[in-house]
């Protein structure tokens with residue numbers, strides 16, 4: 001049994017059919033990427049897994065249990081955490097308050113020290129308000145808020161967007177370390193080099209359909225796939 005197994009997922013915004021019979025699976029401790037052009041449906045897939053978009057049909061099995069149709073907070077407590085593209089942090093609260101708040105309603109949680117060991121920068125900034133953080137620090141905090149809830153799967157939506165290369169390198173190191181420690185990650189990221197380097201497998205999504213699925217090493221060896229579906 002896979003950690004996450006999605007079959008026949010269809011999602012809509014109002015009358016617009018966005019995701020068409022999406023099938024995908026994620027094994028424990030894997031990094032799985034969703035790649036595709038802008039508007040292909042990657043974020044909608046993540047939001048559907050999280051219950052922030054209610055799928056019209058299909059199954060989302062987390063450790064065998066179908067969570068499709070459950071509310072986002074229920075799915076979060078079952079062990080999926082989404083770090084959305086907008087990196088939501090509370091600007092008026094300091095770093096530590098942000099993390100403690102995320103931890104409050106978790107069914108299982110990390111000690112704060114584990115977060116600070118992974119993100120030493122957040123330890124240094126623990127008393128700074130969310131609004132006073134740099135973009136990179138806000139992204140670290142958004143990821144920290146997800147991790148502190150001890151998720152079985154973290155969904156990262158464009159985690160490197162708009163960040164300086166040196167910060168991207170930092171965050172990639174963090175992701176690698178998390179995987180060494182057993183974390184499972186689903187990654188949506190426009191930085192294709194970073195994606196192929198971090199992920200074990202990838203699903204190519206085009207116009208709401210999964211059009212290709214392979215290991216990232218196989219995809220790297222077939223540049224025509226990237227040209228065809230990503231224009232790179």
Ligand SMILES: Nc1ncnc2c1ncn2[C@@H]1O[C@H](COP(=O)(O)OP(=O)(O)OP(=O)(O)O)[C@@H](O)[C@H]1O
Nearest residue numbers: 013014016018036037038039040041042043044045
């Ligand atoms: N809240 C919404 N209401 C209506 N349509 C939406 C909404 N959010 C996204 N869409 C549409 O759904 C389709 C898929 O968008 P989605 O954000 O999932 O794509 P994506 O692959 O994540 O691309 P991007 O990198 O641009 O976010 C697009 O056509 C988009 O315009």
